[in-house]
Amino acid sequence: MFKAGTLSERKEKNNSVFYIMALIPAFAYLGIFFIYPLVLSVYYSFTNISLLNIDHYRYVGFYNYGRLFASSVFEQSVIITVVFFIFSAILGQMVLGAIVAYVINGTKKIFGTVITLVILMAWATPQVVSGITWYSTLSYFPVGLVNYIITVLGGKPIHFLSYHNALYMIILSNIWIGLGFSVLLFSSAIKNINPSVIKATIVDGAGPFSRFFRVIFPMLKQTILTDLILITLWTLGAFTVVYVLTHGGPADATNILTIYQYHTAFSVFDVGLANTIGVMIILAGVIMSLVYIRVIKIED
Amino acid sequence: MKTEDIKITTILAYITLTFLAFLFIIPFVWVFVEGFASVGNIGFGDFGTFTLSSYYAIFRSKYFVLSIENGLIQSFGGTAVSIVLAIFASYVFSRKRFPLRNALILTVLFFTGFPVFSLLIPMYVFYQNVNLYNTQIGVILVLGVLNLPITIWIMKNSFDQIPKSIERAAMVDGASPYQTIIHVFLPLAFPTIAVLILLDFITNWGNFYVPYILLSSRHLFPIAVYIYTYFGAYSVKYNELAAASVIYMIPTLILYIFAQKYLIKAFSVGGVKG
Numbered sequence: 001m002f003k004a005g006t007l008s009e010r011k012e013k014n015n016s017v018f019y020i021m022a023l024i025p026a027f028a029y030l031g032i033f034f035i036y037p038l039v040l041s042v043y044y045s046f047t048n049i050s051l052l053n054i055d056h057y058r059y060v061g062f063y064n065y066g067r068l069f070a071s072s073v074f075e076q077s078v079i080i081t082v083v084f085f086i087f088s089a090i091l092g093q094m095v096l097g098a099i100v101a102y103v104i105n106g107t108k109k110i111f112g113t114v115i116t117l118v119i120l121m122a123w124a125t126p127q128v129v130s131g132i133t134w135y136s137t138l139s140y141f142p143v144g145l146v147n148y149i150i151t152v153l154g155g156k157p158i159h160f161l162s163y164h165n166a167l168y169m170i171i172l173s174n175i176w177i178g179l180g181f182s183v184l185l186f187s188s189a190i191k192n193i194n195p196s197v198i199k200a201t202i203v204d205g206a207g208p209f210s211r212f213f214r215v216i217f218p219m220l221k222q223t224i225l226t227d228l229i230l231i232t233l234w235t236l237g238a239f240t241v242v243y244v245l246t247h248g249g250p251a252d253a254t255n256i257l258t259i260y261q262y263h264t265a266f267s268v269f270d271v272g273l274a275n276t277i278g279v280m281i282i283l284a285g286v287i288m289s290l291v292y293i294r295v296i297k298i299e300d
Numbered sequence: 301m302k303t304e305d306i307k308i309t310t311i312l313a314y315i316t317l318t319f320l321a322f323l324f325i326i327p328f329v330w331v332f333v334e335g336f337a338s339v340g341n342i343g344f345g346d347f348g349t350f351t352l353s354s355y356y357a358i359f360r361s362k363y364f365v366l367s368i369e370n371g372l373i374q375s376f377g378g379t380a381v382s383i384v385l386a387i388f389a390s391y392v393f394s395r396k397r398f399p400l401r402n403a404l405i406l407t408v409l410f411f412t413g414f415p416v417f418s419l420l421i422p423m424y425v426f427y428q429n430v431n432l433y434n435t436q437i438g439v440i441l442v443l444g445v446l447n448l449p450i451t452i453w454i455m456k457n458s459f460d461q462i463p464k465s466i467e468r469a470a471m472v473d474g475a476s477p478y479q480t481i482i483h484v485f486l487p488l489a490f491p492t493i494a495v496l497i498l499l500d501f502i503t504n505w506g507n508f509y510v511p512y513i514l515l516s517s518r519h520l521f522p523i524a525v526y527i528y529t530y531f532g533a534y535s536v537k538y539n540e541l542a543a544a545s546v547i548y549m550i551p552t553l554i555l556y557i558f559a560q561k562y563l564i565k566a567f568s569v570g571g572v573k574g
Contacts, residue, residue, distance in 0.1 A: 015476070015477050019392045019477070022389065022391060022477075023389055025385050025388070026385040026386065026389035026452065027404070029381075029445060029448065030407075030411070030445060033441055033444075033445035034419070034445050034448075034449075036426070037422040037423045037426060038419060038422075040422035040425070040426060041418065041419060041422040044422055049425070054425050054428055100317070100320065103313045103316065103317060104317060106313055107310070107313055107314060107317065111314070111317070114321075115317045115318075115320070117560065118321040118324050119321065120556065120560060121324070121328070121553060121556075122324055124502070124552050124553055125549050125552065125553070126506035126524060126548055126552055127506060127508055128506075128508045128524050128527050128528050128545075128548075129331070129545045129548055129549045132541065133327040133330065133331055133545075134327055135342075136327075136330035136331065136342055136538075136542075137326060137329075137330060139343070142341055142342045142343040143342075143344060144342065144343065144344075145326065145329055145330050146326075148343060148344035176324065179324075229413055230413055233413040233414065233415050234413075236415045237415035237416060237417045237418070239417050240508045240509060243509075244508075244528060244531070258417050261417075261418065261421065265421045265424070266513075271421060271425060274421050275421060275422060278418030278419070278421060278422075279418075281415050281417075281418045282414075282415060285414070285415045289413070
């Protein structure tokens with residue numbers, strides 16, 4: 001008995017070496033390629049590092065932060081990002097996604113599957129191609145698909161990507177990309193709601209709208225939280241489609257924070273300031289996620 | 301009267317959804333039509349005759365074929381790194397209780413939804429300093445690390461479903477933890493791992509900004525960057541651009557139809573349970 005005990009003890013000890021060895025590669029890797037750049041990002045935001053000379057830079061304190069907060073471009077970029085976020089992520093993806101999922105739930109299964117697949121196609125499309133497809137759809141000159149239809153119907157072509165319209169267009173394209181994911185998420189959550197609850201509300205005479213907002217929406221707390229966090233972080237980090245479609249223009253009209261950060265680093269070479277913008281984006285993501293978790297309390 | 305109301309709303313539901321699906325297809329129309337056009341224009345005025353010549357032309361282009369190769373190397377490379385490292389880490393998280401475990405799990409969860417774009421600029425400077433800038437392996441390592449957190453998270457949840465008794469039986473038979481992973485966990489969790497490989501691959505294949513920021517040589521560009529530079533070029537042959545876009549997106553769309561069913565399970569982050 002005693003001997004068996006020491007044997008398994010020794011074995012357990014060998015095993016713990018294995019467990020540590022199994023964890024180290026993953027975390028060393030995360031440490032070097034994820035946490036280290038994150039630390040660098042904060043560090044560089046306090047320096048005057050420039051792409052013209054990445055080896056020589058010095059500590060400048062909060063200089064970049066002061067410059068950023070005084071900058072009207074930054075202020076405009078924040079406003080654009082907030083508008084982009086509220087209309088494309090919150091309203092266009094989450095709220096619309098929940099409604100579409102609810103409507104799909106009331107239709108035949110095969111029909112619902114086909115619709116979900118079509119909507120999800122946009123999500124699956126590589127974003128460079130999404131940018132190109134939207135460009136080809138909205139282009140003014142050469143005439144894109146929508147303007148072609150307008151002209152054929154006898155209307156005047158619209159300059160969709162002009163200074164005044166471009167922001168609406170990137171909102172539209174981001175809804176197009178992200179809606180499928182929210183629909184999928186809410187569809188599976190709505191399916192899991194006990195059908196007798198829904199039947200009871202029908203018997204009680206609740207119309208489809210009050211049924212949706214009074215009964216079903218509150219039952220989806222966990223899904224709403226998951227969806228909110230993911231679409232917030234994705235929208236804050238959205239880059240490719242806007243970059244391909246408008247490049248942040250015309251005249252900074254669609255200059256969301258990621259585009260602003262990119263241009264600050266690679267057009268102005270001001271890596272210090274670019275990292276300050278990066279820190280702002282990261283902070284915004286973290287703070288918003290924490291607020292969501294606080295506001296939508298989940299009973300576990 | 302009540303039932304009639306319900307009938308009308310149901311019909312309305314079908315009409316609205318069909319209309320919505322129709323709207324979603326509109327942006328795809330041009331790429332699919334233009335790819336078969338003989339005249340390279342972005343408009344809808346004149347497509348010329350129906351032809352496969354643009355598909356033929358892009359496959360004769362050395363850089364396009366190379367970019368598909370690069371795209372495959374970088375996407376599979378990144379996927380392999382994430383999956384292999386995730387298997388071992390997930391096993392430990394799923395089966396062992398140790399100090400710092402919860403802290404490490406929360407770190408992983410936090411990184412799952414991190415706005416990673418912002419890390420690419422410090423990464424660029426870091427890569428210049430360590431000579432990883434403009435290398436395939438550099439891109440692979442970043443793609444791998446971006447997918448690692450979510451891969452660990454989903455795989456841990458799937459390992460949690462494997463009954464302890466099966467594992468114990470293997471241990472009694474004298475299997476080491478390593479053997480247990482290879483002979484017990486991998487076969488049992490295979491469906492999830494297969495879906496994870498699909499999802500990681502699709503994510504890497506679609507990623508544009510990592511190779512765009514970290515590469516500068518044309519012969520290393522994956523297809524995402526190739527198509528973008530082609531789109532931004534001075535004189536674009538739009539029919540070839542459209543054909544290239546179709547070739548680029550087809551694999552993802554097909555893989556998605558397979559993975560779609562599992563996608564939701566993958567993203568059901570749920571609570572942080574013991």
